[in-house]
Amino acid sequence: MTITTSKLIRAAGLYAVVAGALFIAVQVKHPPIDVAFVSTTEWKVRQGMKVVMAVLSLAGITGMYLRQVKQTRVLGLLGYVLFAIGYLLMLAIEIVGLVVLPSIADTSPGYVADVVAAATNGKAAGDIGLMGPLSAVNAVTYLLGGFLFGVALFRANVLARWAAALLSAGTVATIAIPLVPQVNFRLFALPIGVAMVGLGYSLWREGRAGTAGPVAPTNAGARHDLAGAK
Secondary structure, eight states, X not given: OOOOHHHHHHHHHHHHHHHHHHHHHTTTTOOOOOHHHHTSHHHHHHHHHHHHHHHHHHHHHHHHHHHTHHHHHHHHHHHHHHHHHHHHHHHHHHHIIIIIXXXXXXXXXXXXXXXXXXXXXXXXXXXXXXXXXXXXXXXHHHHHHHHHHHHHHHHHTSSOHHHHHHHHHHHHHGGXXXXXXXXXXXXXXXXXXXXXXXXXXXXXXXXXXXXXXXOOOOHHHHXXXXXXXX
C-alpha cells in the first residue's frame, strides 16, 4: 500500500467526522454526574468514547491545518497550537476519568466529587491538587484555540466556511454556560460536534479530489536518460 498525501488528508477528514459524531453521541441522555455514576459501566463506556474522540479530533485538526498551512498563516498556527493543546489536556483529563476515578470512588468519594465538579463547570470544595489548574488551562486553550482556528479556516476559504464559522461560534458560546445555569450545558457541545463533522467531510472531499501520489520521474530526468542512450 502506497501512502500518499491525499490518502493522509482523507484519513484525517474521516477521523474528524467520527470525532464530531462521538462528541454529539456522548452528550445524548447523559445522566447527571455524581460519585455513584462514576462507578458504573456506563461511565466507563462514555469516558472511553471521550478518549477516542479526543485522539481522533487531534488527528483531524492536524490534517486540516496541514492542508491549508499557507492559507491560514500565523493565525492558523496559533489557533492550531492552542486547540491541539486543549485536546491533549482533554485527553489527559478523560483518561484520568476513565482509569483513576472509578478505582478510588469508594475510598475517596470526596476527591472524586471535587474533580467531577471542577471538570463540569463547578467548584471543588476540597483540594484536588493540579487537577484544578489543569482543567482551567484546558478550558482556556480549548475555547481560545477553537475560536482562532475556526476564524483562520474561515478566512482561508479552503474547507466548508459554514463549518468553520460554527466552530468559532460554538466554542465562544460555551463561555455563556455559567450565565445560563437553567440550560443543559451539554447542548453547547452540539454545534462543535456538527462543525467537526462538516469540516472533516470537507477535508475528506479535498483529499479525494487531490492528485498527490508517489513521486514520478521528471521530464528533465527522462531527457537525461535519452541523451545518455544516444
